[in-house]
Amino acid sequence: MEKSADRQISNMPEEVELPRENGELVFDAPWESRAFGMAVALNESGKYEWPEFVNHLAGEIKSDPAEERSYYEKWLYSLADLAVERGLISESELDQRTNEYATGERNDDDH
Amino acid sequence: MSGHHDDGHTHEQSVPEIRTKALESLLVEKGIISTDEIDEVARMYEQDIGPMNGAQVVAKAWTDPEYKKRLLEEGTSAIAELGFAGAQGAKIAVFENTPEVHNMVVCTLCSCYPWPVLGLPPTWYKSEAYRSRAVIEPRSVLKEFGTELDDDVEVRVWDSNSEVRYMILPERPAGTEGMSEEELVEIVTRDAMIGVTKVDVPTSAV
Numbered sequence: 001m002e003k004s005a006d007r008q009i010s011n012m013p014e015e016v017e018l019p020r021e022n023g024e025l026v027f028d029a030p031w032e033s034r035a036f037g038m039a040v041a042l043n044e045s046g047k048y049e050w051p052e053f054v055n056h057l058a059g060e061i062k063s064d065p066a067e068e069r070s071y072y073e074k075w076l077y078s079l080a081d082l083a084v085e086r087g088l089i090s091e092s093e094l095d096q097r098t099n100e101y102a103t104g105e106r107n108d109d110d111h
Numbered sequence: 112m113s114g115h116h117d118d119g120h121t122h123e124q125s126v127p128e129i130r131t132k133a134l135e136s137l138l139v140e141k142g143i144i145s146t147d148e149i150d151e152v153a154r155m156y157e158q159d160i161g162p163m164n165g166a167q168v169v170a171k172a173w174t175d176p177e178y179k180k181r182l183l184e185e186g187t188s189a190i191a192e193l194g195f196a197g198a199q200g201a202k203i204a205v206f207e208n209t210p211e212v213h214n215m216v217v218c219t220l221c222s223c224y225p226w227p228v229l230g231l232p233p234t235w236y237k238s239e240a241y242r243s244r245a246v247i248e249p250r251s252v253l254k255e256f257g258t259e260l261d262d263d264v265e266v267r268v269w270d271s272n273s274e275v276r277y278m279i280l281p282e283r284p285a286g287t288e289g290m291s292e293e294e295l296v297e298i299v300t301r302d303a304m305i306g307v308t309k310v311d312v313p314t315s316a317v
Contacts, residue, residue, distance in 0.1 A: 009156075020231055025157055031128040034135060037153035041144050044152070073127045080134055089137045097133035102124075108136070 008050040009040060016057045018070050032072035039079045048082055051100050112148035156231075164195045165228035165278060166299035168205075173283045174292045182280065183207055190278075195227045201273060203228065207280040208306065213260055214267045215253065215306030216277040217245035223271035225278050229304055236305065246270070256307040269306075286312045 012018060018036075020027045027033040045051050056078035064074060085091050100106035138144045168190055172179040182189040186205040188197040203225050218224065222237040235241050244252050249266045253259075260266065271278040281303040287295060302308040 011239070018231070018263070020234075025231065027157070029125075031125075031126065031131040033153040033157060034149060035127075035131045036156065037140065037149035037151075038131075038135060038144065040152045040269070041148040042138075045144065045148075049204055061139070067159070070127075075133055076127050076134070080130070083134065083138070089134070093137060094130070094133055097137055098130050100124075101129045101136075102134050106136075 008054075012054060013058070015095055016054055016061060026093070027072070028070070032075075035079060037074045039040075039075065042079075042088075046088055047088060053078060053082055113224070119293035128196050162195075162230050162299075162301035162304065162310050163296070164230075165225070165301070165304045166296045167193055168195070168228060168278070169280055169299045169304065170292045172280055173287075173295055174206075179280070181206075182192075186278065190228060202227075203278055204269075204275050205280050206269065206306075208266070208282045208309070210282070212265045212267060213251060213253070213306070214269060214277075214279050215245065215259075215271050216271060216279060217242060218271040219243070219246060220270075220272070223273060223276055225271075225276035228278050229301055233301070253307060256302065258308050280303050281310045283304075284312045292304045 009018075023032075025036070027036070039053055041055060042048065057075060058076035060078050061071075080089075080094060084091050084094070097106070132255075135146070135149065136142075152285065166210050168182065169194065172182050177197075178189065178192075182205050186203045187247055189205075190203055208214055218236075219242050222242075224232040226232075241252065246268055249268050250260065253266070271277055281299065283295075284298075287298070290298075298309065298310055298312065300308065303310045
């Protein structure tokens with residue numbers, strides 16, 4: 001194994017801690033692990049520092065005290081915000097692409 | 112999962128699911144990230160760093176005396192033989208639990224943990240209570256995990272740090288003599304490798 005887990009990720013502050021069971025990560029749906037993977041991979045490739053992502057996530061979590069949205073929903077919005085902030089994508093192209101998938105105009109086969 | 116959103120589309124996908132797809136598709140299209148990278152990261156965090164790695168180390172040590180010797184003498188390299196690397200360059204030392212000595216692991220300062228073999232640390236491991244009490248009253252802590260030790264058993268508590276992480280080689284339970292290495296992997300638990308419990312023989316295997 002050439003890579004090992006980043007302790008900043010394995011060991012995030014209590015308020016943003018990854019959902020886990022018996023120490024292992026828990027994903028309720030495949031998209032959650034995709035969102036997780038994207039955030040970690042972008043950090044690994046130096047697009048942002050992990051604490052910056054954590055800050056965004058902490059903000060999302062704080063703004064949802066009633067937990068109306070799931071952890072990974074907030075994770076996803078943090079990731080999208082940061083990607084826009086870094087100029088990786090624009091808000092409008094993300095909205096447009098989301099709409100294309102939602103309407104079925106764009107449809108990828110699962111890989 | 113809540114958040115399913117029905118606005119009349121053919122297949123029912125939640126909004127975050129669709130948005131995740133959209134984000135991934137844009138990032139891949141722009142060459143910022145590849146699907147393989149995302150897969151690899153997700154897979155690594157989900158599986159490769161889980162407690163299974165440690166269970167393989169333990170099962171091999173139980174069945175291969177030469178390996179066990181190397182593991183106890185030089186944990187990092189013996190663990191690397193099975194393909195598991197050290198945590199951010201930290202060494203991994205392994206201690207053996209025996210009928211006379213019971214070892215357990217804590218990190219009193221923060222939550223240093225041998226990730227490559229045990230995966231992500233459980234919440235209780237990082238709790239203030241465990242971190243302080245494991246050193247002061249290890250026997251009470253063990254009792255709370257259901258681990259009763261005779262008074263003449265010596266308890267050793269190992270405090271992890273940034274240079275050395277610890278893993279415990281639990282005692283191989285009686286009644287497992289006929290089990291193969293693969294079968295033994297299945298009965299090793301994470302908590303036993305932290306040293307807060309012993310490995311039990313599952314009733315179905317007896």
